[in-house]
Amino acid sequence: MVKVGTSNGTMHRAAVSPSARAQRTRTKLVVAARAVFERDGFVSAKITDIAKRAQVAVGSFYTYFDSKDAVFRAVIEAIGEELAAPLPRDVKGPLARIEAGNRAYVRTYRNNARILAIMQHRTFEDEAVHDLRQRGRKLFIDRAERAIRRIQQEGDIASSVSPRFAATALSGMVHAFCYEVYGLAFAAPPSEEEAVQGLTELWARAIGLTPIRAQRKAS
Amino acid sequence: MVKVGTSNGTMHRAAVSPSARAQRTRTKLVVAARAVFERDGFVSAKITDIAKRAQVAVGSFYTYFDSKDAVFRAVIEAIGEELAAPLPRDVKGPLARIEAGNRAYVRTYRNNARILAIMQHRTFEDEAVHDLRQRGRKLFIDRAERAIRRIQQEGDIASSVSPRFAATALSGMVHAFCYEVYGLAFAAPPSEEEAVQGLTELWARAIGLTPIRAQRKAS
């Protein structure tokens, strides 16, 4: 019921800042929740287990979160920030930016495969998760679309596929590939570099561009 | 569990054999289950509701299925057959076959979007569903790989991406696109034809081929 969350600096006693302590408890819960979700999946995850793992009483859980859905959102919000992190400024050129974007996606997915897969499932059950996911997706697609547009303007590339369509499909490709090889228990998942190179090459060609490596080889 | 037709020679009326009745009940249950799953999602779906919708007693549910998982498998097996249906013989040419494959996928996905999305989620919880999905996926990827290989042999296409990798990524693209625009409640989903054309063009280019439409225009 009472979300402490943002530290509003209002301390009642003096000695030990309650909100600092609260912050710590909250964090312990989020960390524990993530571990339990990854181990058991959303449905099977029990609040009791989360509290136990966080070394906190069940009742305390409800001091910070209204429900299982609520912790779950807290868990993925953290990851969301990682995925939404802007690309470094110094990456120049649309293709390089696409590669950088793919690399960021592959890397983040590899590190968070299980929880992201679970998140995808929650999309159907929890409106808020759905929105969160869509927002992340939109960011990624928008970025891709901008890059494609720029490439089409600069080069002389004719395509009957709209930049939006291509961006949607191709970023879907990246996502699906990651889900397949990292999210599911895949026999011999490719290395990060293999994945990034392969996906970027397909991507580049798909929008009518000779990919980097081809260019490099040519030079 | 269901014995079809014990041939003990003792059929009184002949018209409606008992196992025919059983068959009908089973079918009613599968149909009802699908509807309930689509409406409520797997977790929220209640066996009581399935039975109610099928107009049979709860107990009858357990005459045919051991659990919710079991009906769910029965539901998707039917769709699985549709997805696994081989392409028509008369489609000639690798690119045409890719287009045909994409069309089949898009069409099936559109018609079964909700249940297929749920199936994807069950992949994590139910080994059997996982296997079913992987088998379907493998079929699609294998087909794509064969087509890509043939194209690379016939044409003179150099690619640093392996046919397997490309097949995995590109069929992932088709899947993710369908999931995105048909599986989730997408604002303005493209028509089947738009989707197929767009995806096939991206696919063709990605493997270094001038797509059909380009070829057509050129001629």
Next chain:
Amino acid sequence: MVKVGTSNGTMHRAAVSPSARAQRTRTKLVVAARAVFERDGFVSAKITDIAKRAQVAVGSFYTYFDSKDAVFRAVIEAIGEELAAPLPRDVKGPLARIEAGNRAYVRTYRNNARILAIMQHRTFEDEAVHDLRQRGRKLFIDRAERAIRRIQQEGDIASSVSPRFAATALSGMVHAFCYEVYGLAFAAPPSEEEAVQGLTELWARAIGLTPIRAQRKAS
């Protein structure tokens, strides 16, 4: 609902005597029931299983028995007859008759240990079984009492224990011993002869008699 049971000789058709067929079905059911009860215990025994084992449809079960209790009674009635069988006429002398009685009891118990143990449990749940058991018990105790009385009259045996009390306690001893070593899974159960000799000796001494073997040895 309709118990066929006693063959009343009334045949409707001619060819195959229905009541003979019925008799056979009934017997198959009783035999199957006993096996299932012994394997699963009363509570866990399922009517479905009994019918399956008897190679008869579930519905047919109810042609012959109203309930699980009813078959169970039918099963133990058969054994009851065995236990209640009068001792052979030619066994002379009270002690010899006691020995003969013990032998009959031990033998029957050994052959029917499991089902008799189950019967004992049903005593609490099913009035009819309780009565059946009490009747059997009474027979055995009455016989013992008569023997003890005769021995006390013939010999010059003073006892502050009434013949009824002694008969109850001692036949209880025989029963409990059998239950212990044959009914439960006893490590090394004694042979029939060991059991009979030992029990009879204790019995004889308890009522103030020098037991047979002692007498034999003396002579």
Next chain:
Amino acid sequence: MVKVGTSNGTMHRAAVSPSARAQRTRTKLVVAARAVFERDGFVSAKITDIAKRAQVAVGSFYTYFDSKDAVFRAVIEAIGEELAAPLPRDVKGPLARIEAGNRAYVRTYRNNARILAIMQHRTFEDEAVHDLRQRGRKLFIDRAERAIRRIQQEGDIASSVSPRFAATALSGMVHAFCYEVYGLAFAAPPSEEEAVQGLTELWARAIGLTPIRAQRKAS
């Protein structure tokens, strides 16, 4: 399952520690369970009823016990302790000890007749109960065996019956007698003293000893 007193130093009121409350609830449940088992028998006893009688929610039942079997064990463990209580030190002489043992058994049985009978039935269904019973039985038989051995050594008693056999059979006699007259609804059950005297006399004679009363009378 029940943690007694987490010493985290944070007790506000001190008076009623939380684990004391838990202890009380557990006890209420065991008491209620016993009453319900005695009234309905094991099979018919419903967990709902136990909870209702204990005036707690069903869920609380499962805080303390995993199943009906589990409470049942808790119920009989208490009685088991009573049965296993060692005889008073000041009872001298093997025969006096046998009498004391019989008295303890008869008394405990009378006070717990119904539940002990049920326990006997559970012996077949629940391994744990079986073990519990066997352990109690073994204690009683061992004690009897020791007494018989000593008597045979001291006095000059020849017997072809082994002390173990005799101990098993005679303690079975005591048990069966109690079961018969106290466990089942017996018309006119003997008083405790009648039972103890009668059984002890039979027991004494059976192992070749002139019983106490006879000795007393003789003197």
Next chain:
DNA sequence: GATGAATGAGAATTCATTCAT
């Protein structure tokens, strides 16, 4: 804020029994 025992709605599952064929 923290604690953890108590709560009870909710869902799955079983199986004796019925009944249309």
Next chain:
DNA sequence: TATGAATGAATTCTCATTCAT
């Protein structure tokens, strides 16, 4: 009589959430 699918009452058990301390 025989068949076996259909029935649904009855129970167990789970676990998110509340609340007294």
